[in-house]
Amino acid sequence: MSKKTLFDKVWDAHVVSSIENGPQILYIDRHLIHEVTSPQAFNELENRGIPIFRPEQIVATADHNTPTLNQDQPIKDALSRKQLEQLSENCKKNNITLYELGHKYNGIVHVMAPELGITQPGITMVCGDSHTSTHGAFGAIAFGIGTSQVAQVFASQCLLLKKPKSLRVTVNGKLKKGVLPKDVILYIISKLGTNSGTGYFCEYAGDVVENMSMEGRMTVCNMSIEMGARGGMIAPDETTFEYIKGRKFAPQGEAFEKKVAYWKTLPSDEGAVFDKEYTFDAADIEPMVTYGTNPGMGIKITESIPVEDNASFQKSLKYMDFKAGESLIDKPINYVFIGSCTNSRIEDFRVAAEYIKGKQKADNVTAWLVPGSKQVEAQIIEEGLKAIFDEAGFELRQPGCSACLAMNDDKIPQGEYCVSTSNRNFEGRQGQGSRTILASPLVAAATAVEGKIIDITKHLN
Secondary structure, three states: OOOOOHHHHHHHOOEEEEOOOOOEEEEOOEEEEOOOOOHHHHHHHHHHOOOOOOHHHEEEEOOOOOOOOOOOOOOOOHHHHHHHHHHHHHHHHOOOEEEOOOOOOOEOHHHHHHHOOOOOOOOEEEEOOHHHHHHHHHOOEEEEOOHHHHHHHHHHOEEEEOOOEEEEEEEEOOOOOOOOHHHHHHHHHHHHOOOOOOOEEEEEEOHHHHOOOHHHHHHHHHHHHHHOOOEEEOOOOHHHHHHHOOOOOOOOHHHHHHHHHHHOOOOOOOOOOOOEEEEEEHHHOOOEEEOOOOOOOEEEOOOEOOOOOOHHHHHHHHHHOOOOOOEOOOOEOOEEEEOOOOOOOHHHHHHHHHHHOOOOOOOOOEEEEOOOEHHHHHHHHHOOHHHHHHHHOOEEOOOOOHHHOOOOOOOOOOOOEEEEOOOOOOOOOOOOOOEEEEOOHHHHHHHHHHOEOOOHHHHOO
16 A cells, blocks of 8 residues: 555545546535635526536635625625625525625635634635635645636536645744744745745644644645645644534534544555655744745844845835845834734734733724634624723724735725735735735734834743
């Protein structure tokens, strides 16, 4: 018996048929949809008279261009309103489960699916959204697809794909105080670059990853796509099983025990060979910030911007109005955003609240805290975190993708810097002419309190 990786085991179990030396037909267990990439696919099927093959395997939510204020009122923006109406209509017509704006299970697709137990080890999952890789934290094969592929899955519950190669990134050792999973993945991408994962599915391993909570693992897998990988995966273990247990769509009782027995067979076999391997030492990782216009342009908060002599690097620095050799410490910042499918889970807000407690937000800062789901929002209130945020002058908004991609009203003004816990710092990503600095929830919270970037390592007792 040949040794198999976690990725091989899940992929091979879902191959319906193969073309010799060519693509394979892969069965898809769960299909997540939202209002932005689904209407065209629904239209295509309707025009061709093709029914949705398995509506019970699809779950829909409204998230991308939903407002994060006054969600109980009619949506002002005409395009957003039209897209949400269209989603409701399409789901109703095709018997698809939809969590509309305001529903107690509504939220960002990659936050609400795991917390409802829809995401499980050993399954294949797709969504018309690149950060679907988040769900790989459970030992699932999860990846983003384009609109034409959304239509393929609607029609056949399958996709025609070429099997990606395998990559493993191992991080061993003990993380320093104040270093969060977000710093781990930003560090990895800064070292490997944004193309290092192209053509690969990446498995994260090592004791640092094993010691992470499910929420931390989701943050890491979420940003696999930022190093060019098709997706990221982490082997399921007791942490995974405990997280899933008792959730709404999780198997219950004896069925759950049976599933766990299967899930335990999924981790990569001892001696399984990967196409590419990288290893990092936890001791080398520190709180990170980005300084450029792709997530690979990251430095430790204590480091200076490197000096590089190439046109795209120069263009990037010009857009950000930074200089090579400059330190970002004491850089004044007027906007802070804690949210997105990368960092909008309850643990992220707990970390922020712990730092913020008893402090005040700087007067120059607009600080938006946007929970990833209605359930996270409810937890923030129940745990008393909202009171901490309110007293400190932070604004807790309603769930949605918000200022991660500015498809809604939450935009960062032109020329302004935003320290953001989201996943992308491309030009104009958070609003035309806006400048994004990616960081962890802890660094973001500290920036909001100080009104500038500080060396967080000096402020941790």
